[in-house]
Every structure is written in C-alpha cells, then in structure tokens.
Amino acid sequence: MDKKKNIGGYSKRAYRVLYLSILVMMLVTIGSAMIFNNLKNRMPDIEQGETAEYDGHFAFVVSSDDEDFWEGVYTSVCEEAAENNIYIEDMSKSLGVNYSDTDLLRVAINSSVDGIIYGGTTNETAAELIDKAVDEGIGVVILQNDIDASARQCFVGVNNYELGQMFASQIAEIMESEEELKKKRVDVLIDRDMSEGASNVITIAIEDYFSENYPDYPMPEFNIIKINSDDAFSVEDDIRRLFIQEDMESDVMLCLSSIYTQCVYQSLVDRNKVGEVQVIGYFAGNSILEAIEKQIIYSTISVDTDEMGRDSVKALKEYMEMGYTNSYIPISTQVIGYDQARLISGQLGKGA
C-alpha cells in the first residue's frame, strides 16, 4: 500500500509540475501578446510624428544675414506661438533649397499661411509681395526695418528717432571722453533699401539731441553709407571696401544692424584700425559683447528680441481674430557700454 501511495504521490507531483508549467506558459503567452500589442500601438505615434492640432499657421521669413539676432527673435516667436497653439514655420528651414527672403515670402503667400512675420529685405519686390499677401487676407508683421510703402498690418521694431537719440548720446559720450573737443565725422551704415526718410529721421534725431543737450559741441558731420544686403556676403564686401579706401575719414561708425556691427568689428581688427574709429553697434550678441569688453567696439544698442518676437505673434493673432491690430509696436532698447558688457558677461559666465 505504501508503494501505491508513493506512486500515486509521484504521479500527482508530476501532474502538478505539468499544470504549473502550462500555467506559466499561458502567462508568458499572454504577456508576450501584451508586449506585441504595445509595440503595435506605439507604431502609429512614430509614424505620424507630431499630432497636435494647431489653431493657426504663421510663416517666419527673415534675412539670412543676421543669424544671431533672428535666432533670438525666432525663439521667442515660437514660445509665444506655442502658448497660443499656433504653428510657426521657419520658411528658410522647411525648404531644402537656398531661397532669398523675398522668394520665401512668395512661397509663404502661395502656401496660404494664416500670417507672415517678415524681417528681410525692404525693397520694392518685398513691398509688392506684402501687398499681395494682404490682398489675399494674410496678415503681415514686419520686424526691425519697416517697409513704409507696403500695406503691412504692423511694424514691430525700434523707433528710428529714439534710435538716433541713443546714438547721439553715445557720440556725445565719446566726444566728452576725449581731451580736445573736435568735430566728428559720423558714418551711418544703413541698408541700401532703407528709405531716405528713415535714414533722415536718425540723423535729425542726432542733431536734435546735440542742439538740445550739447549746444556748445560742434555738430557732427553725417555721412550716410548704404550697404547692399541683397546677396550673400555682399554686406561684408561693402564694409571691407570702406576700410580699404584711403580717404576713409570716419571718426564714429553707427551700425544699424547686428551684421554690420560684426563686419565693422572684424574689419577694424583686420585693418588694424582699432582705436582710430569708434563703433557704436546694434544688438548685444555674444561676439559684440566680447568686442565691447575688448574695447574694439565702444558700445551697442541692445534690442529686446524676446519682446519683438512675442509682440509680433500677438499682433498677428490679434489681426486674425479681430481683423485689425496696431500698426506700430515699439520695442525696448538699451545702451550697453563697457561696464554693462562686463556685467552681462559676468552674469552669463555665472549662469554657465
């Protein structure tokens, strides 16, 4: 009987092991099925990429020259757009070919985007395209350099008169810092497509500043230099050419864009004219701040790119929703000299 019991016990154990194995096997099978399903379910997400449904589609078309400046603007534009559930398409990046800003503007218009943030050439072609966009019901916000002749909805940028006054304060500072008060030759570097009126506003603002604040100082002599920024590298060529000229008599150079500032700074170093010409720049990019610290550039007018980007999106959104918006939104500016530059660099260094 004992033997029987043992055999019976063995048999029961064996069957128990078998049933347990079957159970484990079924669990493994179910587990694998779940993993498979999980894998399958993940596929559509990968395939579709982003799946967010946007409320609007704005094209961001800017000049390819001033990358540091525009990068700052683009970042804040994207942040503001994200908060408003609007898709921002950087046309220069979404197209795999090298298009000019007006070409990109044309493509954006033909793509029937809901709005365009434009910061490029201010020539006639651009004005015509902007008019066409407005005709088709596309809102257009212009950044940095306004195109007065166009039917754009809004301009977001620095007031040229205010800019001129800031430049004037820096010129006066330079004159004060020198032992002998001498009349200064001031070269104002502006875009070739910039309207006559706009450049005049700047010079008038400087003159007004001197008349009001320094009536005893000799009024600076202005020389407007138009820079061609239509083609790639043309800015650098034009500025380098200025320094090669033997009759270059400039005491102060006023740069109205970040790229002009960088090219002037580079030419000063290359031509060994540091100290001979005082440069007042535009935008406070890292390389410009560095040049101020090295005292190659005297000072720079910093533009709040974050404000510019956010305000442009807000203006377009307002236009989309209401059908109108402010035609001009001024942007805060700030003069950054040697002390401020060192302070900012120090803060950045700590931040890093």
Added chain:
Amino acid sequence: MLSFFIPIFVILVMNVYMYLNVNSMIARINEVYDSNVRLSELAENLTAVQNSVREYLENKGTTALNEYYRADQEYRSSMDNIGSSYTGTMTIMQKNIQNQSSKYLAVVDDTVQAKRGRNVEGYRTGYEEAEQMYADLQNCIYSLNNEQFKINSDNYYILLSSLRYMEIISIVILLFIGVVNILALFLLTNSMTRPLVALSKAADKVAGGDFNVDIETPEAGDEIGRVSRAFAGMVGSIQLYITEIRESMSRESRMKESELMMQTRMREAELRSLQAQINPHFLFNTLNAGAQLAMMEGADKTTEFIQNMADFFRYNIKSIDKDVSLNEELQLVDKYIYILNVRFDGEIHYHKETDDSLGEIRIPSMVLQPIVENAVNYGIRNIEWEGHIDLKTYRVGDMVHISIADNGVGMTADKIEKILSGDGIAADPDKNDSNGIGLGNVIERIRIFTGREDVMDIISEGEGKGTEFIIKVPMHV
C-alpha cells in the same frame, strides 16, 4: 490527455497570433516609404502638367491640350493622397503644397485660357508666374520628401528592430512551449507505461504462483486504468477462491480425521468388548441353553435372569458400531440394572423418569450403560447408605438432556475435569464387573457423533454428595 492538448492548443494560438502580427508588421514596413512614393508621383505629375502646358503654349496643338487636361486631372487626384491639416510639420508642409498646387493650377489654367484667347501678354506673364510657382512647388515637394524620408527611415529601423524583437520573443516562447510539451509527453507516456510495466510484473508474479501482489490502479479512468483494475479484481478473486478451496480441504481433512478417530474408538471399544468377553457368541448361546433348561425346570426367575443376560450380551455384540434409539439404550440400562440387582440382591434402587417423545432420537450405542456401570462401581458400591440411581430424559431447547444421577461417594472437581478432558480415565479392563468401555471412550464417541465439544456435564457437590452425569445431544444430528 487534456494536459497534452493544452500546450498544443497554446502553440497553435501563439503561432497564429505571431503569424498575424509578423504579417501586419511586414505590411507596415512595406508601407513605410509609401508617402515618399506618393510624393514622387506628385512631383512627376506636376512635371507632366508643366511640360504639357509648355508644349501647348509652344504649338497650341490639340494633343498637347488633351495631354494637359489629362496631366491636370492626374495631378489633382494625386493631390488627394496628401493631407492638408494643421497637425504637425509634415502635414503643414503638405498643406502648403496643397495650397500652392491649387494656385498653380489656377494660374496654369488662366495661362492656357489666355493662349486660347490669343492673349499673348496674358499667357506670357502667366507662364512666367506658373514656371516660378512650379519651381517653388518642386522645391517644396522635394523638401517634404526629404523630411518624410528621414522620418520614414527612422520608422523603418524602429519597425525592423520591433520585428527582430518579436522574432526573438517568438523563438523563446516556441522553445519554452516545446520544452513544456516534451515534459508533458514524458509525463503522459510515463503515466501510461508505468502501470503497464507494473501490471506485467504483477502478471509474472501471479504466473509464478505468487498471488500476494500490489497492483497500481491509475486514477484516470482510461483503458489502462480499467485493465489494471480488472486484473487486480481477477487476482483478488483467484486469491479468494484459493482460500476457500484451502478451507474446504481443511474441513474435509478434519472430517476424515474425526471419522478415522471414531472408527479407531469403535475398534478400540469393540476390541475391549471382545477382550472382556472372549467369545460372546459362545456365551450368548450358552446363556440361551441355560434359559431353556431353567424354563424346563420351571425356574421362572432363573429363566428371566438368564434371558436378560442373553439380551444384554446380544446388544453388546450387535450395536457397538451403530447409532441406536434412546429407547434401545434405556432398555439396555434396564436389563443391566436387573442383572446387577440379581447379583447384588436388590441393592441398587433404580428410578427412571423419561420423556416418551424423545425415545426415537438417535445416539451412539453403548453410552448410557457404561455411565450407569460407572455410577454403580464408583458411586454407590461401597457406601453405607442406600444407593439410588436416577435416570431422566428431558428437552432443553433443541437439545435432549439425559441425566444419570447417583447418591454415591461423589467426585472432586479435579476428577471431573480429568474425565471431561479424557485424560486417562479409561475403563479398567481387568475389572471383572466392567464391560470394558470407559467414560473417556463414551464422551469421545458422543462428541464425534454430534460434532460438538460440549456433550456432557458432570455435577458433584463434593465427597458423599453423589454425582450427576448429563449427556447433551441435539434433537437432530
């Protein structure tokens, strides 16, 4: 069998499931680059539209115009395959292409209409604009195709790695299931063969005559279980049968033994009788002659005496190996008492109280007389007081009791025990008054005849208190 079918079923389900999954995965891999194919088709159709328009503008031929309409249609239908929603970079780019295409086709149509209307300036500017838009569109399609290709390539590698992952899981599961199946197969085969092997061993032992075997009976109610149980039942039956045969043989042997003992006792009694009366026939004939002589002489008492003597001895000769009726035995006792009273001058007071209905029951011959003889010789022979012998027959349930009581010297318990156990209480053949049959012989014969042990009680209250012998025989033997 269920435990074997479950793994098989799981394998089947798993295989089907994996087959479907792998198939769907492969189908999806195949679809990965579909979007690129669609975009390439779109670009080709766009080129066809542009070429057909240029051809028409160059020669204004009907064929070119038809070709333009056909290309236009194809381009429109291929445009339907791409989305135009606001959901992410890819779809936004597709939307751009959709919108640009719509405007392009409108411009192209205007250009063709201008050509047909011979509006030279109109179709020239229209064509320039269309060409510009065509270039933009191609660039957009190219850019989207590039982006799509990057994403698709990533998807392709993800799908491919998923497929490999699935492949590994499938192999692991199949191997695991395979191992479990082998285990199941082993256990099932073992559960089938082990009882068979045990059964064959048990059969061998049974064949060798050893019925004391343990047969494993599987719990499952399958054929092997039934065979094992049937075999176990068969062996059990054979064992029972053998036990019964053995018991029957043993009983038979005991019966033969008792028969032989009976015969031995009979022969012994007979021998003793013969030894006591050297020639009973001679004595019997002589006694008859004496009786006749006494009758002739007119001596009636002598005649009766001699006649009783003759009857007594005749009974002795004829009845020793047979069973007789109780009445015959009682008559013999009467004759024996008569003879003794003649011999001892009426000293023995014999009293008989019998149930007549019991007269015909069968008992061995020569059982009462030896007891009476014993009561006379050892009970009342030498007593000082008047000797009595009382004989009674009566019924107790299914039993007949024959009581022979004397008022003689009595018996000790020890002696009673010895007599009942048959230990050395035999008749004394040398004693002249005895017919030679001892109490032991009597008790043994009654026991053999009835097949019972409890056939006699001897009751004596002690010295001088007399003795009572009670013979107990069943009504029907």
